[in-house]
Amino acid sequence: MNHTEYRRQPTASMLINESVPSRKIENHQICLFCKSNRHSEVSCINNHLSLEEKVEICKRAGSCFRCLNHKIKKRHLSSSCRANVKCDLCSGRHVTVMCMGKGKAREEFSKTENNDSALSNASIRKRVMLQTIIVKISGAKQKHMIRLIIDSGSSGSYISEFAARKLQLKDIGDETVVHGLFGGLQKKEEHKKYVINLSNVDNSFDCALNVMEQKTICAPIPKLENMKLIEEFKNCGINPSNLTVNENFCLYESNVNEIHGLIGADYEGKLFTGEVKNLTSGLVAMNTYFG
Numbered sequence: 216m217n218h219t220e221y222r223r224q225p226t227a228s229m230l231i232n233e234s235v236p237s238r239k240i241e242n243h244q245i246c247l248f249c250k251s252n253r254h255s256e257v258s259c260i261n262n263h264l265s266l267e268e269k270v271e272i273c274k275r276a277g278s279c280f281r282c283l284n285h286k287i288k289k290r291h292l293s294s295s296c297r298a299n300v301k302c303d304l305c306s307g308r309h310v311t312v313m314c315m316g317k318g319k320a321r322e323e324f325s326k327t328e329n330n331d332s333a334l335s336n337a338s339i340r341k342r343v344m345l346q347t348i349i350v351k352i353s354g355a356k357q358k359h360m361i362r363l364i365i366d367s368g369s370s371g372s373y374i375s376e377f378a379a380r381k382l383q384l385k386d387i388g389d390e391t392v393v394h395g396l397f398g399g400l401q402k403k404e405e406h407k408k409y410v411i412n413l414s415n416v417d418n419s420f421d422c423a424l425n426v427m428e429q430k431t432i433c434a435p436i437p438k439l440e441n442m443k444l445i446e447e448f449k450n451c452g453i454n455p456s457n458l459t460v461n462e463n464f465c466l467y468e469s470n471v472n473e474i475h476g477l478i479g480a481d482y483e484g485k486l487f488t489g490e491v492k493n494l495t496s497g498l499v500a501m502n503t504y505f506g
Contacts (some may be wrong), residue, residue: 222488246282247272248312256283257310269313281309345435346499348476349456349465350505353412354382360416362457363476364433365486365503371479373429374411377468384409389428413476413505416456420504424482435472438462447494451495456506 247256248264252438256278270280278285282298303311324424346365351358352374371392374384386407394402406427414421422498438457445458462471478486490502 247276247278247285257312259312266313280313283310283313344439345436347438347457347502348503348505349416349460349462350476351414351416352378352382352466352476353419354384355372357382360460360464360476361466362462362473363478364435364436364474365478365483367480367483369477369479370481372424372426372482373406373432373477373479374409374426375432375473375475376428376430378427379407379409381466383410384411384427392427416460417506422486422504424478426476429477431476432474435470436474437472442495444496444498447496447498448500451492451494451500453492453500454460454506455500 245252246254246259246260249267251259251401272278273280273283273285276285277290279291279296279298280293281296282300284290284296284298300310302314303307304314307314347358347362348365349362351360359378359382380457387408388408389405390408391403394404406429408424409424409426409428410423412421412423439455448455448458465471466475469472486503486505488502488504492502495502
């Protein structure tokens with residue numbers, strides 16, 4: 216039986232529920248995927264969502280990718296799932312509704328588990344390289360190197376609370392900001408303000424920026440490790456600081472991939488040189504005064 220044929224076959228639980236229309240299951244069993252109250256997501260065969268879309272729904276619901284449990288008191292990551300489940304299609308350790316074909320589901324789940332704390336816009340099918348760079352940062356008494364991200368979606372620039380403390384920065388006041396979050400939510404926060412000095416690795420460029428303090432900038436972002444892409448950079452004469460500088464020399468708390476600075480739209484436009492290189496791999500290298 217192939218995957219398409221399976222989706223057309225009603226399960227026993229579905230037949231029972233459909234034969235008794237008045238019977239409704241508990242709220243926590245309402246199907247995550249099609250919102251039906253006649254079956255749970257485990258027995259859902261009415262939707263045509265991709266595995267990637269289902270995974271995103273599970274993330275928002277705090278659901279395990281393997282057993283689809285999302286009860287608040289029993290929530291857990293798929294990597295620690297102890298449920299005795301088995302796929303009817305590929306015999307993988309996940310419920311059948313999360314399978315996209317023999318062998319493929321295991322590979323996709325492996326990728327998902329290894330990136331549970333990744334940014335929300337990370338893709339399972341295609342990895343998107345975000346704009347990160349290593350810079351030197353100076354405080355009143357301390358100097359360090361940090362990894363920062365360039366994010367035009369942010370109206371302001373930030374430094375992590377950890378970096379501000381390590382650099383012994385002296386705040387110059389407070390600022391209340393209303394953050395417009397993804398999904399239309401708004402959140403009001405008060406931030407300490409600092410003046411920081413940034414320079415590129417070879418000290419040929421430096422500038423002073425007004426930034427705000429944020430407890431955590433974002434989840435750790437892995438550096439580029441694809442040797443073919445790295446070789447392409449070299450052939451094009453590009454030497455990203457993320458590759459040439461040992462990450463162990465950068466300021467970090469517990470993970471070398473941590474991001475401790477963010478340059479937003481308030482400074483981003485002034486830092487790009489205008490030089491752009493389109494690589495054959497599909498990546499686009501955009502030069503800044505920091506490299």
